[in-house]
Amino acid sequence: MTRVRVLTCWLTIAACLPYVGLKLAWIFGSGIGGADEQMTRSSVVVANVVTMGMDLVAIVIVLAFTYRWGRRIPAWLVLVPMWVGTGLLAPIALGLPLGVLVQLIVGGSPAASGATLDGWVFAVVYGGFTLQAVGLTIAFALYARDRWAALFETTELRRGATHDLQLLIAKAGAVVATGFAGMQIAWAVTGGQLGGQPTAVETAAQKTFYLVRALIAVAGAVSLLVFVHGRSTWFSLAGAWVGTGFLFASGLFDLLIEPEGDVLRLTALAATLVGLLTGIAAILAAIDHLHAQSHLRPLGAVGEEGVEVALGDLSGREAERALVE
Template sequence: MPAPPGRGRPSAVRLAVCYATIAACVPYIVLKLAWLSGSTIGWNDEEMAEGAAIYAANAITMGMDAVAVLVALAFTHPWGRRLPAWLVIVPIWVGTGLLAPIVLGLPPGLVIQTISGGPAPATADQGGLQSWVYVIVYTGFVLQGLGLLTAFVLYARDRWAGLLTARTRDLPAGATHAAQSFLALAASLPALGYAAVNLYWGLGGTAGLPPGSLDRTVVQQTVTVVWGLLALAGAAGTLALVHGRGGAGRTGRLWVPLSAAWLGSGATFTFALASLLGTLAQPGALAADRSPAADLTLLSGLLGGLVLGLTGAFFLTEAGGGSKPGP
């Protein structure tokens, strides 16, 4: 879709959001560059900083943060509205999926942990890294998540205003509606299983947990609860989108179920994928972080989140041509 006419220099607010987001990415990128250059800064165990798997992981994650910088720029400047939709939607779907559980779970988890007097969320020897690394990295993640989400909302408001202001029931059921209904229902089943297990673990259950995850902090449990809640939101939002079309839905705006489907499917898919790739990359070193129940749960999240996301993509592709603003 071409950029809307009459758009000039971005507003001061959008520029501030953009460059604050980029600033939040800088410490993480600098740290990764240092490690890729051979530095062991922030590591207690220098041997853990070595090896092809760690090098590849650092290169990939640094590249992902570099993409976040480009996405923030695209959301802010006029040239970004002339890019193909998929080129901006896919990275921000993945990015919000990775960052939303941290943004939603880390701050309340820290507050609860502080009030309850539990152990520190990051000890000096956790994963071989020093505690200040976790402070810098996760503070940056929270700021990046807030910044990217804000920039995306402002971008979407300009580029897809007609679709986002529509009511779900005003969108006609298109040619692929039956397929979307089937996919939404089929994907909801593994997503609900993923949600149930994570809620159980997050609320204190231990059956099926990997041996290395039995001793968890309140922060870790809070984030696990958020993973479960987001999976529920993804399934519910996608079902509401698909089954609310053609006059069957309520009068609510499309953006409400769309936001739930977006965040929920993205968070479910990306975390499951990242975790499974981690276990495959270092199966011996991460044996303590694996169990049959955990592997099955991650597989359920991977499949459920992916199909929910694809269903949402089909929905938006079809709805984008026939949407109309609500009254």
């Protein structure tokens, strides 16, 4: 365990704490940050509990990425929440700094006119999210490099039995992702008027945020096509991971807040379903990648003392097990 890992872990946890503290205060009725009586509504309280819980899960996950006991956790228990978390945090981590920069250039306030919370709340919350995204990314990259080293090797993918299905999903997903990106661009250009978007997109920072969402959707679709149909590289794998997670997480989040209007509901539903299907296609492609390796470095096989165990040549079934266990 390196100092970089430990430092990254605890800085990430520190970035989570202000958000957790704010949510706790609001759950118990505090008016800190300009919170009003709307915060006491049962639906808002439930939403605050859920979102606070998500940050607590992030704390557990970054600890798992850092300490040896995390290697013994079944892969899906860390991959699924990390995939969803990546989808939620990526547009914030990329869009917030760029949006603030654009706002500084064009002038004006980055906050929308209808904002009820104090400005410092947005700085604390979204600044914390950005730091969390950076910390989790570093911790996860180091963890994945140790546990699934073969996935980071640049090789020609072996076309497995599901390759045609992967390609079909990736192509269909690219079409839907392009349409989704088009909606984000339209909302940025029209100020959120198209399709009944309930949130007004007024400021340069907000418009930039929606443009970044469009870019992530398209980049993810292209990355998945490269990963499924071409050479496997860490870049295409990372792009597919972020893009599919973003579509699924953003679509699901929008569905949970019950969007009004057929356009919004259809956009959210399509993003959720396509994000899930393209995520599955990426997993199948990753399994094919593992099959292509004649010799794999540690894929989660770590002894009780933390000694890594090489797995040698793996059969197809063993490669699948290495990825999911």
